[in-house]
Amino acid sequence: MGVFGGQPGSRAVLRLPVKIMLLLVAAWLLVLCVGYAQQFQNPFSRYEPVHIDIDELPRMPTLHLVGDSSMCRGGTNNGVKGVKYEGWGEFAQDYFECKVTSYAISGRSSRMYTWEGRFDRVFNATKPGDYVVMQFGRNDKGKLRPKDNGKAVCPGRELNRTCRSIFKGKKVDVLTFGGYLANATARFRELGANVIIAAPTNNNPYGAGDSFYAKPTEWGPLSKITAEVLNLTWVDHFLYGTEMMRRLGKNETQKLYPVQADRSHTNPLGADFMARAFVRGLMCTDSGLSRYVNATAAQRITGGCLPEMAQDYQG
Template identity: 40%
Template structure:
């Protein structure tokens, strides 16, 4: 016969086993990696701007962690260890949405700002001097591919997004053309493989902005032609959701609260 103390120990072990975290199914987490157009607070300070990543959680049923930060590029996000932080955080089936492009252009020939990528669409490298140190700079797609492959190796899914457009009504009439970073983003997603997906966020946003007209869209840009007001950020977020919905939800299928028809714009 078991003693009272043995019975108590056995009961404790049973309770521990039934409450073990390993028995609880974990919901995937969505992580956002990008610049100020995605980041909380947008252009920063009291500018009246916000990033679209601040509104994205309203469209999905999964937890969202916004790691976007103003002023960053694919290069500086890499060099500062921010991609490594995400690589260490993600667990299988987590989703990482990556969107850069606004701070990745420029020239390395005069003064390196630490954000500019090496020109090129592949494995080209450039030698530069930043903060008095000789550095090797990769291309924009190379930074995305390196991060994406490391994330998918951990079991995560990656969505590479083209950059959001600057105000396409700024010149008086509507004008939008995709930058090279859209092409680079699409090719990076293809290079990462089947666990990566591309959303042309820029085109989906531009389509909605065109339908809304100049006066409405101008009101979305209180500071400059890049950073949106909260209302504008909400519209930009919905444009990203439209891109997902038009692709059947991609890795977020079943987790999007909106229906395709409820979001402005047409599928492309």
């Protein structure tokens, strides 16, 4: 009998060593498989983790709207009861990819918006890279004497001119239209925002018969002068709104205003129309805000850019 229990020369002599060898090979293969499996489970185990700060990623800016009843929700606070008014700022979101927030308040002038502290709310919400559109003028006209209503600004195109007045029993220094916008612009720039000044919107240009009145008030040119002095983008909202209404015709234009006697305040249809007029004017400037215009919505805006001289025509 051999050493391993079989006859010398028999095959049984090799059975035990072969089994041991097979077990060793199997164990070796198992170790290799486990090692490869661990690598496949975590293929990046040899690399250091990379931490990304989401605050450093590019953010979509916010468009802040500052203005009066032509822009604000509800359109006006002293209209005909039961009539639906609306300001164009409520439809602006439809035309921009970025978030749009309106801080417009009915009946406000650049001066009143300032002393009421309403700019502070916008300042607190503004972040670097945001855009701000300021549109005033409808309520800025008036006299400081004999009674100051808190809305009228100091007359003149100078940004540093002031007038003395008595308001609520106290002596106050009243700035010009451009002065109030300049102060707000300075703060927005400190916050890293891009400021745009828009001319006031136009009224219904159609009068009795076939008359068409399209001459801008003093606040359109004043808004342009202020924008030029401050090196800001200026959008001639008046010009584009007027030109679009001329193409629309009298009958269709009347549908944009809920009360025929009120030539200033629009209904929702008119507000959407004026939002398109603003975007059309904006796209004819070099403002970076144009990059965030919604391409699909922009297809509803027809017509090209207009020469500035067109704002002086009167039909």
